[in-house]
Amino acid sequence: MARRVRGARATGASATEPLTKVRVSYFERAGRDLGTLDEAEVVRSAFPLAALPLAWAAGQVVAELALTYCPAGQRIEAGFRLVDLCLERLIAGQEPLAVVHYAELWFLRLSGVFPELDRCGVCGAALGAGGRDYDPVERAFVCDRHRPPGTATRLGAAGVSWLAMAARESLEAIGAAAPDDVAGWLVGLREHFTDRRLQSWRYLRHLLARP
Numbered sequence: 296m297a298r299r300v301r302g303a304r305a306t307g308a309s310a311t312e313p314l315t316k317v318r319v320s321y322f323e324r325a326g327r328d329l330g331t332l333d334e335a336e337v338v339r340s341a342f343p344l345a346a347l348p349l350a351w352a353a354g355q356v357v358a359e360l361a362l363t364y365c366p367a368g369q370r371i372e373a374g375f376r377l378v379d380l381c382l383e384r385l386i387a388g389q390e391p392l393a394v395v396h397y398a399e400l401w402f403l404r405l406s407g408v409f410p411e412l413d414r415c416g417v418c419g420a421a422l423g424a425g426g427r428d429y430d431p432v433e434r435a436f437v438c439d440r441h442r443p444p445g446t447a448t449r450l451g452a453a454g455v456s457w458l459a460m461a462a463r464e465s466l467e468a469i470g471a472a473a474p475d476d477v478a479g480w481l482v483g484l485r486e487h488f489t490d491r492r493l494q495s496w497r498y499l500r501h502l503l504a505r506p
Contacts, residue, residue, distance in 0.1 A: 310335035314344065314354045314382055343386050352502050353391035355495040357381045357398045363489050364402045373405050384466050392472035395499070399481040400461050408488050410435045412459055417441040425452045429480065431487075448483075450476050 310317045316339040323330040344351040357378055365374045381394050403409040413422055416435020427436045428447040437447070450458075454477035461469055472478065486492060 309340065310337050312341065314341035314358060315339070316341075316379060316382070339383070339386075341382060341386065347385075347388075347391075349391045349499070349502055350385045350388075352495065352499040353395045354382055354385050356395050356493060356499055357385075359493045359495045360398050360402050360485075363485075363491055363493070364406055374402070377401050377405070380466055389467070390470065390472060391499075392478075392503075393469045394466065396473040396478055396481060397461050397466050397469055399485060400458065403481070403484060403488070404462070406488065408434070408484070409462075412436060412455065412462070415441055425455070426450055427455050448480060450480060454480075 309315065310319075315337060318336045318338055319332060320334045321330045321332045341351075341354065344354055361374055361378045365371045377398060381398050384394055385391060400409065410416055410429070412427070414420065414436075415422060415438040416430070416433050417437055418441060420438045420440075422436060422438060427450045428439075428442045429435070429450065430437045430441070430443050430447055432443065432446070433441075437443075451474065454474040457471075457473045457477055461473075473481065482496070
């Protein structure tokens, strides 16, 4: 609970704005649901995103991803660094969808559910260059021998290349959003794992559909 921050001109109001990076001190009493925010210092404002609707909406998706994957009350430094990096790149003007897709991939990787790209999840055989078949039952990419008839999801070569690049390169090096097949697959993988649809994605898709 933050006291005395109501209103745009209130002391400390800017530190409670969404997506703002802050340094805080707060007090928690054992057995209470709410802590008291004693002090908050703005480290980086997200105000520049207010003039960039797509980037602002992408930031909301990244924030909701963090709320989905990071349990409340736990110190999850890797998740914090991922959110911080994504917001930094959005403010710098990076392609919003590329940032969101990168966040989708890396939250899955940090949660340990992103399948290995280069080996069959059934027999361990190396998978060659090109597209991939994902088995939703095994939750793994599989070779031709172990591809299930009719139920596998096929990802094209361009999408596999994007996944490999995003898994090893910095976000700054990701210049484009994931191909549509990979973007849909990432969302489906997250929804299957978390059993949750992101409300913020609806607004981002609405903006993307506008002429």
